Amino acid sequence: GAVVSQHPSRVICKSGTSVKIECRSLDFQATTMFWYRQFPKQSLMLMATSNEGSKATYEQGVEKDKFLINHASLTLSTLTVTSAHPEDSSFYICSARSRAANEKLFFGSGTQLSVL
C-alpha cells in the first residue's frame, strides 16, 4: 500500500515552544491530508483537513492560530503546534488521501508530543 511518512515520531519540548510535525506521502500525490489527535485509550479526533495550496479547514473547537497547518505541495503537509502547553501533549497522526488507490486513506505512524 501507499506510504505516509510522519516525523518526528516523538518530541519532548518545554512549555511555550513551538513544534513542527511533517507528513509526507512518499509514493503518491495527496491532494488532501488530514490531521488527528488521539489521547490515551481514546479514538482519533479529526483536527483539520488540509488541501494543497489552500487554507486548512479546522474542526469545531480546534484553534487555528495554535495549530498551524501548511500544505505547500502534493506530498507534504506540516502541523505546527505553537506555544505548546502541557495540555497539548498528545499523539498526533496525519493521513493522506490517495487518489490513485480508490480514495483510500493512508496514515502516518504518528507523533507523540510531550510538553513539559
Added chain:
Amino acid sequence: LAKTTQPISMDSYEGQEVNITCSHNNIATNDYITWYQQFPSQGPRFIIQGYKTKVTNEVASLFIPADRKSSTLSLPRVSLSDTAVYYCLVGDMGSGGGADGLTFGKGTHLIIQP
C-alpha cells in the same frame, strides 16, 4: 457522515476465526466501508474496504449484507499479534473532490489470548 457502532471489546484465542460486526444504519449511497487496525502508539493501518457483498484480501474478509446497514470484518486464524483496536469507518470515498477525513468511532479492542 454515517455513525458507526461496534462492540467496545472482544476476546478470542489463537487460531480462532474472529468476526467483528459494525452497525451503520444511516449509510449513504456513495459511502464505502473501510476497516483499520491500530496498535498502541502507531497510526491506523488499512485492512480492507468494500461497498457491497463480500471482499477478501490476504489478511481479512469483509461481509456486507444487501441493505448495507452493517458489515462484518472476519479475521481467519488470529494470532497474538492481532491484538489491536479495529475501527470501522463509513464515508464517501468515491467522489473525486471528497475531503472526508472520516469520523472514527470508539473502535473494538480485540484481545487474543494464547
